[in-house]
Amino acid sequence: MRRDPPSDYPLWDEDDDLIAAVRGDEVMRMRVRRWGDVEVVIGRGGAAEVELDLEAVAADGVPVRRRRGGGCAVVLDPGNLVVSLVAPLEGVGGVTSAFSACTDWLCRGLAEAGVPDVCGDGVSDLVLADRKVGGSCIYRTQGLVYYSTTLLISPDLERIERYLPHPPREPEYRHGRRHVDFMGALPLALDADAVIRLALLLERGWTGW
Amino acid sequence: MFEFKLPDLGEGIHEGEVLKWYVQPGDLIEEDAPLVDVETDKAAVTIPSPRGGVVSMTTGEVGDVVETGQVICVIAVDGEAAAPTGRAAEETPVGLPEAADVPAAAAVATAPKAKPAAAATTQANSAVAGRPVPAAPATRRLAREMGVDIHAIAGSGPAGRVTPDDVKTYAAGGTAAVAPAVPATIPAVAAVGADLSPVTKMAAQASSVIPFLDLEPLPDFAPQGPVVIEPLRSIRxxxxxxxxxxxxxxxxxxxxxxxxxxxxxxxxxxxxxxxxxxxxxxxxxxxxxxxxxxxxxxxxxxxxxxxxxxxxxxxxxxxxxxxxxxxxxxxxxxxxxxxxxxxxxxxxxxxxxxxxxxxxxxxxxxxxxxxxxxxxxxxxxxxxxxxxxxxxxxxxxxxxxxxxxxxxxxxxxxxxxxxxxxxxxxxxxxxxxxxxxxxxxxxxxxxxxxxxxxxxxx
The missing domain is CATH 3.30.559.10 (Chloramphenicol acetyltransferase-like domain)
Known part of the structure; x- marks a missing residue:
């Protein structure tokens, strides 16, 4: 009997410090970071051989890691902002509500940052004018929720198209569109001032579950 | 024997895929220790063991889909002999009512009408000593370190949750923390804490600032006839x-x-x-x-x-x-x-x-x-x-x-x-x-x- 998921890729553990801190004092932590390198991250139970063109990824020497949350593979690049939130929440349920609360929180923050028309669609996508501009996942464990989202600011869509075959499952609003026709970009700046401003807006805007 | 059923992980989530078992039949597991990882759409959940004991049986291999409410693990508790692997579910009585399995799971999904008064909480915790008490792992650790029986403490947190302050207060004076009694109305609950769903909290806030605005949760329409429920998404x-x-x-x-x-x-x-x-x-x-x-x-x-x-x-x-x-x-x-x-x-x-x-x-x-x-x-x-x-x-x-x-x-x-x-x-x-x-x-x-x-x- 196989007892474990494939441990073929190292864990994407960039926010483990936040998780540890929240476990300790039960105080919400969040982080906004501009991603520095190109990297592919697959979901906790994702099958790399299905979700990735492994040859294309390997040819470019791009690392692959596995995140704590679920969902399909994503390509991180310097055109992305990664927003992470870890907050205490009792039990292990409430995943749907947690997604909804986090999506609303991000939409409000983005509106304050000057992008008022972002809304949620699919399970947890952020959508602007029918284009996906953010993908999210949750890792839920006893007493806390770890939510992570990738905001597309100036994504390398051509690279995404090369690395990611059409995903094995898709939200209804995708309508079979290719990545380049389905994904969009948030009209936000990526400089340090803009990232800090967004982080402050999000921190101020968190009202809890 | 305690039969553990896959808890409700969220509204509309009826099943999950098994990602990882932390135990095998025959293993000893502590209460709250990680038991199994399950993935739903976009979310991976590490489910802790609700009871301590010896794992008698697990259901579902990695990659299998298990349904909410399905027995996924049987645990022999408090000196019970573990049943032979794979046969426990059919031969042993159910340990606890299903509703008690995951007491905290409803904290976000449904808002409690009111925070229970201290006396009621104390009684509830005492009556079910042995049942998991709502408390964070850090709080449990604190109670263990201070030599305090967490079941004896009245939680002052949302839904009777025991907080670190409750533990310290109890350890210092032997007195249970006192939770304030509040009327069973939404605005009152909103005023005291975060134990509300976002929707209910929003309604409560709106009701509190607009005179005569009476926002109440919708009734259950299903008894009146068939209904179809769709989430409000995208352009809508x-x-x-x-x-x-x-x-x-x-x-x-x-x-x-x-x-x-x-x-x-x-x-x-x-x-x-x-x-x-x-x-x-x-x-x-x-x-x-x-x-x-x-x-x-x-x-x-x-x-x-x-x-x-x-x-x-x-x-x-x-x-x-x-x-x-x-x-x-x-x-x-x-x-x-x-x-x-x-x-x-x-x-x-x-x-x-x-x-x-x-x-x-x-x-x-x-x-x-x-x-x-x-x-x-x-x-x-x-x-x-x-x-x-x-x-x-x-x-x-x-x-x-x-x-x-x-x-x-x-x-x-x-x-x-x-x-x-x-x-x-x-x-x-x-x-x-x-x-x-x-x-x-x-x-x-x-x-x-x-x-x-x-x-x-x-």
Missing amino acids: RKVARKMVTSMVLVPHVAHMDDADVTDLEEFRLRMKAKREGLPGGKLTLLSFVIRAITAGLRAAPAFNASLDPFKEEIIYKKYYNIGFAADTGKGLVVPVIRGTDIKSINEISQEIEEKAALAREGKLPIEDMQGGTFTITNVGPLGGTALIPTINYPEVAILGMGKVQEKPVVRDGEIVIRKILPLTLAFDHRVADGADAARFVSELVRNLSDPSLLLLDT
């Missing part, structure tokens, strides 16, 4: 937010009038026949109305403005970007024609065609839906005699166009048949008054009744 959700914001924030007033567009329609159809097949050749009535509205806005700047309620300022815009509501099949979008004061009717018509097509295909760029200063909604092609539109906040006014119909009217003492376009201007009464609207609409009606006036203004 955005429209909902916009409309509620507008209707709550803006005091709407509607002014109505009829425009005699007989001559305009005769002119339009004649020009349309000549321009058939050319860009902008559809030459819809809307393009003429946009032109007429722009002329009106230049004369009445209050309707091309925005009111900033925080700064208490009116911002008059010296540019004219007219949005038109388009039904895309997937929802309502409002493409914007920019600079309508410097564009010909033909150019406006061409842009309407292009942007409406892009909107229907879902390919309209976001910048083409932003920056509007005034909106027109035209339900005429769909029928109806009149409408009262909702202002596209933060604009100040919106024009609703009804269906052009031939109607008998009196002209020079004679009853004649004319083509009549019903118009409704909804406007923000904070910025403009009824007399302003009457003048604005009268001028609009005059311009639409005489196409030469529109052409002169081009």
Whole structure:
């Protein structure tokens, strides 16, 4: 009997410090970071051989890691902002509500940052004018929720198209569109001032579950 | 034996895929230790063991899908002998009622009516010593380190949750923490803590600031008959937010009038026949109305403005970007024609065609839906005699166009048949008054009744 998921890729553990801190004092932590390198991250139970063109990824020497949350593979690049939130929440349920609360929180923050028309669609996508501009996942464990989202600011869509075959499952609003026709970009700046401003807006805007 | 069923992980989530087991049959597991990882759409959940004991049986291998409520693990507790692997579920009695398995899971999914009073909590915890007490792992550790039986403590946190302060208070004086008793009303619960779903909290907050507003959770309609429940998503959700914001924030007033567009329609159809097949050749009535509205806005700047309620300022815009509501099949979008004061009717018509097509295909760029200063909604092609539109906040006014119909009217003492376009201007009464609207609409009606006036203004 196989007892474990494939441990073929190292864990994407960039926010483990936040998780540890929240476990300790039960105080919400969040982080906004501009991603520095190109990297592919697959979901906790994702099958790399299905979700990735492994040859294309390997040819470019791009690392692959596995995140704590679920969902399909994503390509991180310097055109992305990664927003992470870890907050205490009792039990292990409430995943749907947690997604909804986090999506609303991000939409409000983005509106304050000057992008008022972002809304949620699919399970947890952020959508602007029918284009996906953010993908999210949750890792839920006893007493806390770890939510992570990738905001597309100036994504390398051509690279995404090369690395990611059409995903094995898709939200209804995708309508079979290719990545380049389905994904969009948030009209936000990526400089340090803009990232800090967004982080402050999000921190101020968190009202809890 | 304790049968552990896959708990409810969230509204609408009925199953999950097993990702990893932390134990095998025969292993000893502590209460709250990780038991199994399960993945639902986009979420991975590490489920802790609700009881300590010896794992007798697990259900579902990695990659298998298990359903909510399905027994996924059987644990022999407190010295019980572990049943032979794979047979425990059929031969052993159920340990605890299902509702007690995951006491905290409902903290977000459903809001409690009220926080329990201290006495009730104490009694509940004492009565079920051995059952998991709602408390964070850090709090449990603290209790263990301080030699305190967590079951004896009355939790002062949401839903009776034991907090670190409760543990310290109990250890210091042997007195259970006291949770304040509050009435079983939503606003009261909202005032004391975060143990509410976002929706209930929002309703409670709204109820507390708007007198007489009585927002209560909807009743369960299912007993009345079959229902289908869909989440509010995408464009529908955005429209909902916009409309509620507008209707709550803006005091709407509607002014109505009829425009005699007989001559305009005769002119339009004649020009349309000549321009058939050319860009902008559809030459819809809307393009003429946009032109007429722009002329009106230049004369009445209050309707091309925005009111900033925080700064208490009116911002008059010296540019004219007219949005038109388009039904895309997937929802309502409002493409914007920019600079309508410097564009010909033909150019406006061409842009309407292009942007409406892009909107229907879902390919309209976001910048083409932003920056509007005034909106027109035209339900005429769909029928109806009149409408009262909702202002596209933060604009100040919106024009609703009804269906052009031939109607008998009196002209020079004679009853004649004319083509009549019903118009409704909804406007923000904070910025403009009824007399302003009457003048604005009268001028609009005059311009639409005489196409030469529109052409002169081009």
